[in-house]
Every structure is written in C-alpha cells, then in structure tokens.
Amino acid sequence: MPEKDAHKAEARLTLRSQLAELSRVWPWVDALAAEYNLPGETHFAINLCLEEALSNIIRHGYHGHPDHSITIDFATTGTSLTFTIEDQAPHFMPAESKDAQPAASIEEYRPSGLGLQLMRQFAGTLAWEPLPHGNRLTIGFTVAQAPGK
Amino acid sequence: MKITTEELEGGITKVVLDGRLDIEGAAAVDLKMNVLAGSKMLLLLDLQKVTFLGSMGLRTIVVPAQTVHRRGGKVVLFAPTAMVENVLKSSYINNIIPIHHELSAALAALK
Numbered sequence: 001m002p003e004k005d006a007h008k009a010e011a012r013l014t015l016r017s018q019l020a021e022l023s024r025v026w027p028w029v030d031a032l033a034a035e036y037n038l039p040g041e042t043h044f045a046i047n048l049c050l051e052e053a054l055s056n057i058i059r060h061g062y063h064g065h066p067d068h069s070i071t072i073d074f075a076t077t078g079t080s081l082t083f084t085i086e087d088q089a090p091h092f093m094p095a096e097s098k099d100a101q102p103a104a105s106i107e108e109y110r111p112s113g114l115g116l117q118l119m120r121q122f123a124g125t126l127a128w129e130p131l132p133h134g135n136r137l138t139i140g141f142t143v144a145q146a147p148g149k
Numbered sequence: 150m151k152i153t154t155e156e157l158e159g160g161i162t163k164v165v166l167d168g169r170l171d172i173e174g175a176a177a178v179d180l181k182m183n184v185l186a187g188s189k190m191l192l193l194l195d196l197q198k199v200t201f202l203g204s205m206g207l208r209t210i211v212v213p214a215q216t217v218h219r220r221g222g223k224v225v226l227f228a229p230t231a232m233v234e235n236v237l238k239s240s241y242i243n244n245i246i247p248i249h250h251e252l253s254a255a256l257a258a259l260k
C-alpha cells in the first residue's frame with residue numbers, strides 16, 4: 001500500500017548494448033516528461049545524462065559488444081527523480097576518469113572525458129556502485145515542485 | 150538532424166544546424182561538417198535550432214573548428230539556446246570558440 005501523501009511511479013526500459021538502441025531512450029524520456037510535466041531544463045538534463053551514461057557503458061564498458069543488456073529504472077518520490085542504470089560490464093571506477101580541462105587554445109583542446117564531466121554538471125546526484133557482475137549508476141534530479149500527472 | 154549552408158558576403162559560410170546533436174544527429178552531419186571545414190575559411194555555425202547537445206555533438210563542432218583554425222580560418226557559434234550554451238560552457242568551448250547572440254557581432258568576429 002503506497003504512502004498516502006507520496007507520489008511514486010516506476011518504469012523500466014531495457015536496452016541492448018548497441019548505440020542504435022539509444023534512439024529508444026528519447027521517446028521514453030519524452031513520455032515520462034510529458035506524464036510528469038517535467039520542466040524543460042530537467043528534461044534536457046535527463047536526456048543528456050542518460051545519453052552520456054549509456055553511450056559510455058556501450059562503448060567503454062561493453063567495448064562495443066552488441067549482445068549485452070542494460071536496464072534503466074525510473075522512480076519519483078516527492079521532488080526527486082531517480083534513474084537507476086544497471087549493466088553487466090566490468091567494474092567502472094569514476095575516480096579514475098579525469099574531467100576535461102580548459103585549453104589555452106583551440107589546438108590544445110581535447111574533446112575527451114566530456115561525457116562524465118557533463119553528467120557531473122547536469123545531474124543533481126551521481127552514484128556508482130559495483131554489483132557482483134556489473135555496475136549500478138544512480139542519477140538523481142530534483143525539481144522545484146513534485147512532478148504531477 | 151539537418152544541416153544547410155548559405156554563402157554570405159565576405160566569404161562567410163553560414164551553417165544552420167537544426168535538430169538534436171546527440172549521437173545519431175552528430176553522425177548524420179559529421180561528414181558534411183568535415184567537408185565544410187576542409188573547404189571553407191569562415192564559418193558561422195547557427196545553433197538557434199539545435200535543441201540538444203551532447204558530448205558527441207561537441208566533437209561535431211570542435212573537430213571541424215580545429216581544422217578550420219589550422220587552415221588559418223575562423224569559426225563562431227551563433228545564438229545557442231540557454232541549455233545548449235550551458236553545455237558549451239560546461240565543456241569550456243566558449244574559451245576557444247566565440248559565442249555570439251547578435252548576428253552583427255558574430256559576423257564582425259569573423260572579419
């Protein structure tokens with residue numbers, strides 16, 4: 001029995017470990033944004049963080065092997081939105097990944113490490129934890145008002 | 150993702166990007182962007198209609214800009230939306246490629 005004053009919802013999307021599968025994430029997020037009347041900035045940030053996280057898993061975690069699965073669970077409680085991504089890739093150590101640094105000139109700019117950096121900038125919270133056979137990434141966002149249907 | 154070009158006075162090529170510069174969008178315009186970078190000297194990248202920008206989209210902007218710069222040319226970014234500009238600034242792109250919201254200023258920066 002759900003709490004009387006708590007608005008909770010969950011949804012799951014399961015993807016294969018192929019970049020082409022990312023095209024399924026957009027309509028899923030669009031539907032959630034419409035269903036919960038999410039602000040445009042939050043909608044943008046969710047799409048950004050999911051694209052970066054999922055593409056990193058596919059390209060670096062699974063090294064392009066196309067037949068693994070990735071699950072994304074969505075939940076909302078009060079003003080918090082949570083996306084939980086689970087994979088079966090080798091353990092990821094975010095502390096070992098360095099953010100891009102400001103470049104002194106255009107020639108020196110190296111467009112690498114940007115995905116993680118953008119996630120850190122646009123997500124409210126990020127938490128990685130190793131699973132026995134994979135990783136769990138929890139991405140949190142906070143909105144000003146409890147998302148309502 | 151759509152890409153169209155328009156030749157302006159002074160040898161400036163206006164490149165209008167329209168849609169999401171996500172992984173799929175970046176792949177759709179990368180070849181055209183690289184061809185432009187290898188053949189044009191002054192690029193005004195019109196971002197008004199770009200509704201999303203991710204890290205792969207950033208590469209689509211930065212790598213051709215580096216090519217143009219190596220060839221002695223210039224690139225400016227024009228009129229990104231607030232969220233797209235936030236991505237550009239979070240990635241320090243604004244430190245290496247100027248962003249303008251007034252067309253006159255964007256054109257002046259290319260002279």
